[in-house]
Amino acid sequence: MRRLLAAAALMTMAAACGTTQNAQPPAADPSPAAVQPLAWGACTDLQRPDGEPPEAKSTEVCATLPVPLDYAKPGGEKLNLALIKIPATGKSGKLGSLVFNFGGPGGSGVDTLAQAGKAFSVLNARYDLVSFDPRGVERSAGVRCGDGAEMDAFSALDTQPDDAQTQAETDAANKKFAGLCEKDSGKVLPYVGTVNAAQDMDRIRAAVGDPKLNYFGMSYGTQLGAVYATKFPANVGRMVLDAPLDPTVTFEQRTLVQTAGFQQAYESFLRACVKEKCALGDDVPTANRNVDKLLSRLTTDPIKVGDRELTQGLASTGVAAALYSELSWPLLETGLAEAMKDNGEILLYLADSYAGRNPNGTYNTQMSSFPAITCVDNAERPGAAELERTEDAALKISPLFGNAGSGSLCSVWPVPGSDEAKHVDATGSGPIVVVGGKGDPATPYEWAPKLTAQLKTAVLVTYKGEGHGAYMSGDRCVQKTVDAYLNDGKVPAEGTTCPA
Structure with missing residues (x-):
């Protein structure tokens, strides 16, 4: 995703x-x-x-x-x-x-x-x-937007590589998700x-x-x-x-500032990790390369976790989730190190916690309520050129966290917004x-x-x-x-x- x-x-x-x-x-x-x-x-x-x-x-x-x-x-x-x-x-x-x-x-x-x-x-x-x-x-x-299986498919979308096929898959998924929200919760x-x-x-x-x-x-x-x-x-x-x-920030401004914020937190995590014996590498460049290699591998070779898979999209969501609190950094280090050994349980757990996925495959409304409220709180409906510009700028800040932000889903949202x-x-x-x-x-x-x-x-x-x-x-x-x-x-x- x-x-x-x-x-x-x-x-x-x-x-x-x-x-x-x-x-x-x-x-x-x-x-x-x-x-x-x-x-x-x-x-x-x-x-x-x-x-x-x-x-x-x-x-x-x-x-x-x-x-x-x-x-x-x-x-x-x-x-x-x-x-x-x-x-x-x-x-x-x-x-x-x-x-x-x-x-x-x-x-x-x-x-x-x-x-x-x-x-x-x-x-x-x-x-x-x-x-x-x-x-x-x-x-x-x-707000509900489909069943657990449909939410799983939306959550697991990869964000890499940054190419036309990935973008087309994302655009199609956003339109489907917005349509499900309208179908299931249109009245509210x-x-x-x-x-x-x-x-x-x-x-x-x-x-x-x-x-x-x-x-x-x-x-x-x-x-x-x-x-x-x-x-x-x-x-x-x-x-x-x-x-x-x-x-007051626009979708573009919000995306770029948040991308920089997550990249800064990620770099702080890596620096803290290598101060001690770090399972990801002996220094920051090495640790960063090893994480990049893991995420790139997951785009073509997801890790089986029970009857599910840890995709690149879910893994990078798990990384972002752990950066919200310094207390989660040791768990993130362990999760990344385990994933490098083909055990994706911890990163999948972090991604599920962020998305509000329950062990029985159901979801709370976090992932559905977030865009519903965000899109209604903004009159902006970005076009393709603006979204592409935003994503290009965000990827320059952080290949790991760069994306088009909330504007990509709000651009196809079924109800208008207000500023x-x-x-x-x-x-x-x-x-x-x-x-x-x-x-x-x-x-x-x-x-x-x-x-x-x-x-x-x-x-x-x-x-x-x-x-x-x-x-x-x-x-x-x-x-x-x-x-x-x-x-x-x-x-x-x-x-x-x-x-x-």
């Missing part, structure tokens, strides 16, 4: 519709205060990354919240949002709810909070931790964008009984938070945006803390000061370490800075920096 490099924080926690409704900005929801309180009850369908149910926890509760499918028709058809809550553990000083979006777009907030809730124990003392599956994701009318596709999701979050705020929204957004969740703060500035409480996106989610300013909101990481491959650091400048009430915190998402890296400086703001309202000083 021409990798859709999702701006997702999720990897760090796991190591027919031709209608034009969405082309016009949706009407503001006239009555969020009328939302009924939530009926919390036992969670019955939580999943771990391996598709199995997690260990039972008595503290987690779940609920559904009906919201308008089309906010221009608030009294019309409803869509049920799935929510999860981990109640505050402290006995005093409660601050209400802290709502999370962990990224994607397309990640399940319900499953991710269940998996990662312990990482926020300091915040959980004073906040109910709340997350949700955004519209078009998993339990919230999740026009309404899954970030502007509608921001209106959903104000419904969530009202439903949990908070006068203001306290929010922690990671990766794509930073764009969702920025859009919320722009549409509902008076309702912003304490807001943290970690691993920020610059919503409303690109315009953010948060004028009139309370202080917003933006946290950017210098070694972030998926949301490169240059986007952090850009988003901070767009949000008139934001302050930037810089983390000099590796990985996608600073708070979840475990860095104590970042965590203390964010915790002090969310728990005590202490806004970081301008120029605050946390070393690696």
